[in-house]
Amino acid sequence: MAESTIGASHALRLEVLGPLRALREGVEIPLGPPKQRAVLAVLLLQEGRPLSYDGLVEAVWGGAPPVHVRNLVQKYVSGLRRALGDGPELSWTGAGYRLTGARADDLHERRRLVDEALAARDAGEWERAGELVDRAEELWRGEFAEGLRAPYLAAERLRWTEKRLTVLEARLAGAIELGRSFEYVHELVRLVAVHPLRERLVELLMLALCRTGRPTDALAAYEAARRRLAGAMGTDPNPALRSLHERILRQDPALLPLPVA
16 A cells, blocks of 8 residues: 555544444544445445446435435545545546545554464464454444445445354454463353354354363253254254264264364
8 A cells, every 4th residue: 555545544534344434533524414424435345446427426315316326426535525625635537436545544553453363373372372462352333334334335244244253253262272261151151142043153162162061062052053053044054063973972072172282
């Protein structure tokens, strides 16, 4: 990323991991009505790439935009230029609208922290990996671009919910690897209740229960998941979950409680 972009980003901080907000020297600045804010969020997520007029309309309003949508786009772009002030540049190129000199700072920081966590995990530094993931999780203030209604942002919200859960599962797997199953059993019970069809969470819960000396409860968690999957989707548990179930039944010594690292 260009040096000028980084400098501008420090002067004006933009955040999307929760309600969209802009902070100048720590003070939140108004960004206008919801659709204007949605335009900003969509352009921010292009990360400096131009977005055509038709692409912007589709992203913000979908297939049924209002009659005077062109006037609205021009109005919102002008409003954002005034709101963002010096530094960021929202311009029209031959390819479309492009926002430069600004970025989603919290999203940028989250990516860096998760990349560092993955590198630490691959190096066997489970403790450091967990700390980095926790710092990445602390950046979330709510749902992605919370409260903004736009087809593009709705799709991004679902995508980031999935990515967030995947990172959370990796953090919990690392905690179990460190022998800290007891600390996270209740969190896993809660997560399985919130995401009852997510098999990786059930697998982690079963493993944590085994590592805390509760194989019977782990088998009960498997049976409950099997019934949920059959009732909701007409399917059996995935191979990883079935394999763990079989290991518990044959009392695999590798599933015995681990000493805390």
